[in-house]
Amino acid sequence: MTGRLVLENLKHKPMRSLLSVFLIAVPVTLILCLVGLSEGMLADSARRARGIGADIVIRPPKTSILSLSGAPIPQKLVDVLQQKPHVALAMGMIVHPITSVTFISGIDLQHFNQMSGGFRYLEGGPFQGPDDLIIDQYYAQQHHLHPGDYVTDILNHRWHVCGVAEGGKLAHLSVPMATLQDLTGNTGKVSQVFVKVDRIANIPAVMAELKALLPDYNIYTMEEFTSLLTVENVGGLNTFIDVMVGIGVVIGFAVVLLSMYMAVLQRTREIGILKALGASRWFILKIILAEALVMGVGGTIVGIALSFVARALIQWLYPASLTQAVTPLWWPIAGAISLTGVLLGALYPGLSAAAQDPIEALAYE
C-alpha cells in the first residue's frame, strides 16, 4: 500500500516528478562523464604510449606523469644510449602542446617505423617534405582533413597533410622532428627518449644501467609508465572529482528539497487525512522518503543513460580531443551519491510533514 501511495503521488504530478528525476540525473551524468573522461583519456594516453613499441621511457627530471614541458634532453644523448649494451634502438621525440589536451609530436619517421612497425595509413602516406603532417583518423574526422589539405593554425606554420593514419600510436599529429625542434626553439633537443631492448629478459639490466647513467631522470619500463597513468597519479584530479561529487550531492539535495517541500505543501490536507486515519509520524516520513527514493533511483538510471548519450556526443564532436570511458564501477557510486543527496533533501519536508498538526492540516485549503 505504501508503494501504491508513492506511485499514485508521483503519477498525480507527472511533470514535477519527471522534472525532478531529470534534475537528479544531471549530477549523476556529470559525475559519470567526468570520471569517464578522466579514465578514458588516461587509458587513451597509455594505449598510445604502448603503440610506440618501446620497452623503456626516459623523461626529463621534474616532469609529471602526464605533461612534458619543453625539450630539455640533448639529442646527442640518444646517440649515447644507442651504443649501450642490449639497446636495440633509442629514439628521441619532441612533444609540443597545441591545446590543453592535444599534442603534436616531432618524430624521426625512420626510427619510429623501426620501433613501432610504422603507421598504418588509411589515406596518403609518409612524410615527403619538412612541412608534412601525419594525422590520425580521429583528428581527420574532427577537423574534416584529408591528404593534400593544409593546416595553418598550429605554431603559425603552414603544414601539408600527407597522410591519415590509423589511431592508437603516438599523438594525434606527427611532424618531422627537425621542423618541430626549429619552430619551438629546441634545435638539437628532445622531450623524451624511447628505448627498445634486444630481449625482454634484458630490460632490468638496461633499466639499471640507465638509472646509473641518468640519476636525475625519470626512467620507467613501458609497463610501469602506463600503469602510472591513473586518476590517483594525476595531481588534483581526485580532488576535482571529489568536488564534483560534492556538487552532485548538493544539487540532488536542493532539487529534492524544493520538489518535496512543494509536494508536502500541496498535500497538506492529504497528510491530515492520513493522520486522522491513524498514520504515525514514521508512516508519513516513510512515504515522503520512499517517494524521494523512487525519484532518486529514477534519476540515477536516467543519469547513467544520459552519460552514454554524452559519450556518443563527445565521440561524434571531439573524437581527437576527448575520450570518455564507460565506468560501470562508478554507477553504484554515482547512485549512492545521488541517493544521499535525495534522502537528505527529503528529510526536512518529510519531518515537517510528519510533525503537522492533523486539525490544521485538515483545514488547509
Place this chain on the structure above:
Amino acid sequence: MSDPLIEIRGLRKIYRVGKVDVPALRGVDLDVPKGEFLAIVGPSGSGKSTLFHIIGGLTPATGGSVRIAGQDISSLTDAGRTELRKQKVGFVFQKFNLLPNLTAADNIAVARYIAGRGQIEEPEFQETLTLLGIAGRLSHKPSALSGGEQQRVAIARAIVNHPAILLADEPTGNLDTENSAAVLDVIRGLNRRLGQTILMITHNPEAAAFAHRTVRMRDGRIVG
C-alpha cells in the same frame, strides 16, 4: 446499567491565538452509552468540533477527563492518540476528505493498512459496501464519484476497522437533499444493523432527527 462507552467530565480546551487564550470548551460533561446514535447541534463556535477533535484524539484536552471504553485518553501522548485514531475511532468529514490520487477501494484499504490489518476479506464488509451502494464504484477515483458516493466511501473507510466510535462532522453539509437523506439512512442503518456508536455534528434539525438523542452546545458548554 453498564458503564457508558464515552464518559466526559469537566472537559476544557483553550486555544492560544497569538497572545490571547481562547476557551473552546468550558467544562463539558457527557455520557454516551455503547450503541447510541447521538446528534450534537449548536451554532458555529459553540465547541462541537473541538469536542469531536478531543474524543477522536486529534488534539489533547486542556483539562478534565475523557474515558473511552474505560481508557482515559486525556493523558495520552501524541503516539497514544495516533493509536486511538487507528484502532478506536472512525471519522467522517463534511468535505469527505478522500485521498484524491487513490481509487475508492484504495481509500478504504489504506485505512485498513494503517491500522496494521490485512486485506478486507470479511464477507460482512462486502455486504456493508453493497448496503452503502458503492460496491460497483470502488475502482473509481474520487473525482469520478458524486458527492453522495464520495461520502459513502468515506463512511466505508471510517468503519472498515470496526471502530468503537464513528464521529461524523456535518456529514451532509456538502450534499443535496436527496444525497443527504441517503447518507443519513446509511448512518442510521449502521447504527441499527451493526450497533455502531455514532456521534454526529449537524446544523440541520432534520438530520438530527435521525439520531436517538440530541445534545445542544453553546459557548463551549452543553446546554440541553
